[in-house]
Amino acid sequence: MKKEQRIKTTEEFSQVFKNGHSVANRQFVLYALPKEGQSFLRLGLSVSKKVGNAVIRNQVKRYIREVFRLKEEDLLGGNDYIVIARKPAATMDFFEVEKSLLHVLKKAHVLKKSKQR
Template identity: 55%
Template structure:
């Protein structure tokens, strides 16, 4: 099966990798998202890990949120600083949001944490 979008190497999957980002990275939050960012100077690309709790809704809702976040990173990949790992934790309001709102909110929090190459 061909997967379009985010390739496997751009994702953080392993628990140890998540823990590293939580323990050694910096974090920034707004009402909808918490973003952890960890420097990986030896890595020529960025990776993202997603955490969407069951509190946010059933699988359909959680998968939609994850799709939106991955879509955002795909669209914005040229503006996002490479050589970093990002862990995005979705908070309650995201279950009610459409893609435009998710995009606006993620832009806001990534700008605050300094993950964007230039001010967009």
């Protein structure tokens, strides 16, 4: 993802946590906040040290970024998303991460209508 598509600062994270809506399953928590005048999506990630060591945490983050990259055209643009990984995400492979994230995205109603089934 490009740098302008990432949420980095504490203020940006706080704004999404405060004003966005959240949806969760056992592996992930998703916060979504629509942004006026923003044509692209932005993604913030939070993977706690409870999930695993640095190698595991970085792998989980890479998997999440890749799912968002692949599904970018199916997601509603102009939103800020924050994904928080929970402990079970550490033992998942890419396809399990993808399935779990798609489940959370469907629950949050942020996929385009033609792609929801």
